[in-house]
Amino acid sequence: MTAARPAGAGEGGSRGRPGRVSNGVGRGRGACERRADGAGPFFGRARGLRSLDRKEVVVRVLVPLDRSELSEQVLAPLQACLRAKGEDAEVLLLTVVEPAGTAAEADPALDEAEAYLQGAARRLEGCAATRSLVRRGDPAEEILSCAAEEDVDLVAMSTHGRTGVSRWLRGSVAERVLRTLEGVPLLLVNPSSLEGFDAARCFRSVLVPLDGSAEANRILPRVQELGASFGAEVTLLRVQPFAPAAVPSPILAPSLWDPRKVEKSLEPQAERLREAGLTVRVEARIGDPAAEIVDAAVEHDLVAMTTHGRSGPSRWWFGSVAEQVVRHCDCPLFVLRSR
Incomplete structure (x- = not known):
C-alpha cells in the first residue's frame, strides 16, 4: 500500500x-x-x-x-x-x-x-x-x-x-x-493574523527581541538573510524586566531604568546588520517581557527570536517567554531553539 x-x-x-x-x-x-x-x-x-x-x-x-x-x-x-x-x-x-x-x-x-x-x-x-x-x-x-x-x-x-x-x-x-x-x-x-494577507508585501517589518545573551543573538544571522530576502526593516527590541509589585510606588518606576542605556546596548548588533545593508532601528521597553513583545508585535509583520530554555543564562527565561508569545501573539513567529 x-x-x-x-x-x-x-x-x-x-x-x-x-x-x-x-x-x-x-x-x-x-x-x-x-x-x-x-x-x-x-x-x-x-x-x-x-x-x-x-x-x-x-x-x-x-x-x-x-x-x-x-x-x-x-x-x-x-x-x-x-x-x-x-x-x-x-x-x-x-x-x-x-x-x-x-x-x-x-x-x-x-x-x-x-x-x-x-x-x-x-x-x-x-x-x-x-x-x-x-x-x-x-x-x-x-x-x-x-x-x-x-x-x-x-x-x-x-x-x-x-x-x-x-x-x-x-x-x-x-x-x-x-x-x-x-x-x-x-x-x-496564527490563522487569525492572516486576514488580508498579501504575499507580495509580507514580512517587510521584522521585530527581533533580544535579552543581552549570546543565545538570543544567534537569531541574528537568520534575521540578516531574512531581511535581505524580503527587503525588511528590522527592529531590535530589548525589554527591561519589571515587576510592579516589587516597587513601593509606581512613581518610582521610571527611575529604575534608563531607556537610552538599554538602546545603546543594542547598537553593536544593529550596526552589524546595517553593515549588511539592512535598515535597523532599536527600541527599549520596561515591563513583562512576553507582554511587551506581544504589544510591540502589533506594528510588525513577523517576530524572529530564539528560545533556549530556563536553564541557560537568559535574563528572560526565554523558553517561558517564547511560549507565552506563541500563545498570545497574532503576528507570525520565526523561532530558533538553541542547542
Whole structure:
C-alpha cells in the first residue's frame, strides 16, 4: 500500500509505526521562481545537495497539517518564504492519524488522510516539489520524529486559532514542538493574523527581541538573510524586566531604568546588520517581557527570536517567554531553539 517515493528520499512512515508516503505534485518553480539576486538562507543549513528527479533540492520543509482549514493557513506565508528563498525546495506535508486497532480500521483512515494531503499539495503546485506523509501516533512526537528523520531545514505550522476545533489542539502541539525542536527554525502562524494577507508585501517589518545573551543573538544571522530576502526593516527590541509589585510606588518606576542605556546596548548588533545593508532601528521597553513583545508585535509583520530554555543564562527565561508569545501573539513567529 506504500507508494514509490522519489530517489534519494528518506523513510516513509515512522520506524516501527505503520504509515504511508506518496509522491506529491508541483515540480516546477513557476510562481516561486528563483530570485536573480541569490537571496540568502534565512532557513536552511550547509550540507550536500539532494537529488529529486534530477533536480537539486537544497531546502526541505516540513508542514504538519491536522486536516482542518485553520492548519492550512500556514501555506500562504510558506509560499512567500519559498519565493524569497529562491531555491529548489521539497515540502513534506505531514498528517498524523490516531492508532487503529485493526487493519480494517486503519485503511479507511489512511486513505482519507492521503486524499486530504494530495488536495493540500495542489496548493503548492508550481512552487515546490511535495511529498505526502501519513503517520500514526502522538502528533507532537511524530512531528519531531519526522523532522529528525527527514533532516528538514524548516518546520512551518499553524498555532492556535480563535475559532474552530482542531483535531490536534494546535496551541498545545505547537508549544511541545517549540520546547523540543533544536537547531531547526520553526515558522508559527496564527490563522487569525492572516486576514488580508498579501504575499507580495509580507514580512517587510521584522521585530527581533533580544535579552543581552549570546543565545538570543544567534537569531541574528537568520534575521540578516531574512531581511535581505524580503527587503525588511528590522527592529531590535530589548525589554527591561519589571515587576510592579516589587516597587513601593509606581512613581518610582521610571527611575529604575534608563531607556537610552538599554538602546545603546543594542547598537553593536544593529550596526552589524546595517553593515549588511539592512535598515535597523532599536527600541527599549520596561515591563513583562512576553507582554511587551506581544504589544510591540502589533506594528510588525513577523517576530524572529530564539528560545533556549530556563536553564541557560537568559535574563528572560526565554523558553517561558517564547511560549507565552506563541500563545498570545497574532503576528507570525520565526523561532530558533538553541542547542
